[in-house]
Amino acid sequence: MLLKRFMLAVVLCSAFGFSHSESFAEVALEHKAPESVANLASGLLDAVVNISTSQTVKGTEQGDKTALPKVEEGAPFQEYFNDFFSPKNDKSELNQSRKVQSLGSGFVIDAEKGLIVTNNHVIADADEIEVNFTDGSKLKAKLLGKDAKTDLALLQVDPKAKKLTAVSFGDSDNARIGDWVMAIGNPFGLGGTVTVGIISARNRDISAGPYDDFIQTDAAINRGNSGGPLFDMNGKVIGINTAIISPSGGSIGIGFAIPSDMATSVLDQLKEFGETRRGSLAIRIQPVTQEIADSLKLPKAQGALVAGKIDDKTVDNSQLKDGDVIIRFGNHAIKDARELPRIVAESPVGKIVDVTILRNGQEKSVKVKLGRLKEKEVESDSSADNDHEGGNKKADEADTIHAMGMTLSEITDELRKRYHIKDGVNGVLVTAVSPNSAADEKRIRAGEVIVDINQQLVKTPEDVSKQLEQLRANGRKNALLMVAGEDGELRFVTLRLD
Structure with a gap:
């Protein structure tokens, strides 16, 4: 029996990559979960706030019931929800304007200036924005700037009206899959809620925007957590909680946060300009498939293929040619076409950058001067079906x-x-x-x-x-x-x- 137990211990050590000389106790000490996050949470709670917004909307002629949100039977605050949303019989109320309220989360990043970060979708179209603090106090906030493409917004409250507690950003690039993280927010209106989990994945693209690069976490995130911070175990903000995947609307352990390294550059621009000013290469790109890589005699399918230039006098991309494959932008290796627009957008307007390309199978370095990206909707894919009338007719008077x-x-x-x-x-x-x-x-x-x-x-x-x-x-x-x-x-x- 003792021999069997010893063999089992050896098998388990081998399976987890531990040397025979390491004890399970040593491994547990190195990799164990935090015994408590109470001390960490207590020092951070005051910096996390609830964002309350109100918007005036027009009534409908028939009080369209299909447009009303649905709440499951027995859900928290159901009676208040029903009182607020249930259609009234009084026809005099039809077509009258009413105020719709919503709740989200945010956090203070500058106590002296009263700066608060949240998601753009939390405050979108709001007429009034109010910040609620853990001690019950409330302050009106003004919107300094917002960016729909990264879903970030920067608010400001009067720092003289209340003593504020701020938190600082950490380095999300160094965060690893498996690291412990803590989320604090306002799920379902329940302020000051703390949840703990790990980083489940990095660099997630969930088609939320053109610069998706989310941190995925299993720390419980629910509706109302949007805009709240995701902390590392040093109390630094490494992400802004933004989205969840859930068929029920509640947490199933798949939540997404905007990495702090992406957020800080956007927030700096919102603070300085009240808007984003992104760099632009003024080119069209497409992914490098294995078929394209083989055709271009590339060692592997990587980088972004230059598929045309956009007329922009603020950009100098004359050294780039159609068919070039961009494999490095400055110090950043470009793994795929999705990565390049985000890195370029984070670069300052007017910056001259060394770009490494593959042309005719040869690696070459060229210089480009970035212009300013025109903030507009993404153009439709030119590869979509666009048959013209008579498109299948054969050519006349031509071989x-x-x-x-x-x-x-x-x-x-x-x-x-x-x-x-x-x-x-x-x-x-x-x-x-x-x-x-x-x-x-x-x-x-x-x-x-x-x-x-x-x-x-x-x-x-x-x-x-x-x-x-x-x-x-x-x-x-x-x-x-x-x-x-x-x-x-x-x-x-x-x-x-x-």
Whole structure:
């Protein structure tokens, strides 16, 4: 029996990567959970606040019940919820304005100036913002600035009206998966709630915005925690709690926080300018797939592929070319296309940056001068279906060829007019695409223009034939096409040669 127990201990040590000389007690001391976070929490609670907002909304003609929020039977404060939201029988109240209130969380980052951080969605469209402190006092707040793309907002209260307690930001880049963290916030209106968990994952993209890079945690986060801090065990803020995944609306152990290293640069701009001023490379990019990597003879699928430039006189990107693959921006290695926009956006406007690219299989360093990103909605994907009327008609008065499921033609004046092709867009025109062909699978459509094949410009259908023959002769299985839409926006597409 003793021998069996000893063997079991050895197996467990091996499974967890411990040497035989290490004892379980030593391992437990090094990796154990915190016995208590009471001392840590007590010093932080006063800096965490509740954010209360009110908004005036117009009534509806019929008191639309379907638009009302739903609360499960037996939920906390249900009777107050029903009294507030239940439709009234008095028709005189219809079409009258009413105030809608909401609650969130926030935290003080500068006691002398009265600066408070929260989420943008907590205060969005609010007419009034009130900050509630742990001692029961309340102060009106004004909005200094907000940023919808990172979901951050900066508020200010009168620091002379109350003595404030502030917390400071930590280094989220050094936070590791498995580190203990503590969340403090205002879930369901219950202020000063403390929960503890670990960092479950890093660099999460949940499609909440263009710069998603969330910390995932299993510390309980619920509705009302939005805008509250996520602390490390040193009492430093390493994240701002923002979102949860939950089918029920309650915590299931999947919550997300904005990393402090991203938040601080945004908040500094909101403090100084009242808005964000992001850097811009004025280029269009797309992911580097394995097919594209093979076509460009890259060692692996990495980086961001330059798929065109955007007209911006504040930017100097003249040393970049379409088809370049950006693998490093300054000191940051670019793993994929999703990472580049965030890093560029965090860089100062006007900064000159060394950019490492792969061009024709060779690594090269170029310099770019950043401009200011125009804050606008993301443009629609040029690869989406955009067939024009008559898009499947064959070209008139122009020689055509058929290749890879496409009918290709030179661009005549008549065809340029028919397909609304912008002046300056040159190459070989796609006039028809066979259903279920390789081109159809990659959503190439009639009216688009093939600009080059494997970084070789093509001007006529014959140029296309020669390039494809050369690729087949070299044993290549795919062709890399640079395709332009009618407005000149570029994208790269790989097509099978068989």
